Structures are given as C-alpha cells and as structure tokens.
Amino acid sequence: xxxxxxxxxxxxxxxxxxxxxxxxxxxxxxxxxxxxxxxxxxxxxxxxxxxxxxxxxxxxxxxxxxxxxxxxxxxxxxxxxxxxxxxxxxxxxxxxxxxxxxxxxxxxxxxxxxxxxxxxxxxxxx
Numbered sequence: 295x296x297x298x299x300x301x302x303x304x305x306x307x308x309x310x311x312x313x314x315x316x317x318x319x320x321x322x323x324x325x326x327x328x329x330x331x332x333x334x335x336x337x338x339x340x341x342x343x344x345x346x347x348x349x350x351x352x353x354x355x356x357x358x359x360x361x362x363x364x365x366x367x368x369x370x371x372x373x374x375x376x377x378x379x380x381x382x383x384x385x386x387x388x389x390x391x392x393x394x395x396x397x398x399x400x401x402x403x404x405x406x407x408x409x410x411x412x413x414x415x416x417x418x419x420x
Contacts, residue, residue: 297320299332299333300320300339302335303316303336303338303339303353304316304317305336308355309373311374312358314374314375315358315372315377315378318375318378318379319358319382323385326343326385326389327343329343337352338350338351338352341385344392344396346392348363348389349363349384349385350362350363354371356373358378359371359372360372360381360384360385362384362385362387362388364388365384365387
C-alpha cells in the first residue's frame, strides 16, 4: 500500500540506478507482508508494519539510503539494485524482530547466520 508515496519518493531520486532501487524496494517490501505500509514525502519514505517503524529510505546524491530503526546501517547507501539487495536482510531482520515482539515468535538468527533459506529468499525475490 502507499503507492502514491512510492511514486513521490521515486520521482525525487536523482539517478536511474536509484530509481531502480526504488522499484525493487517497493517490490520486496510489498511482498514481505500485506500489513507493510509506505508513507512520507519526496525525500524520505517510511515503511511501517502494523504501525511500527520497519525501514526508512532517504534520497541521496548518488542513490538511496536504507535505515532500519534500532540497527547500525552506516554502510547502507544503495547506488544500485545489487547494493540494495545486499542490505535488504536488515529490513527482514527488523520485520522478524517486530513479529517476535508481538507474538513471541522464534528467536532471530545470530549475526552472520541466514535469516531465510536460499529457497525462501528466491520465492520472495523471484
């Protein structure tokens, strides 16, 4: 949901690579859960899940910055789709944290462990 917010944000980025990041981010966050919503203005886009902050995308000079509440993301500047996909696991981790907080779900993997299996990631990104 929030397609208008995605369109406004995508229109504010400066490079074709950044616009491709916006399209891929919209696709992946949209597939994550039907309760993920997007809102914001031209330079910042906020994704929420059930009213809780999931991720923030910000337009930069060279691409898109991905920030995840409560996580270190100093290197999550994404100039192209490949760099965004490398950092999307941060959004998945936040989503799992929010789920666990609401319903006592499974423990998160330790840093460096896979969050989802290769087959599950293929189904999400395919």
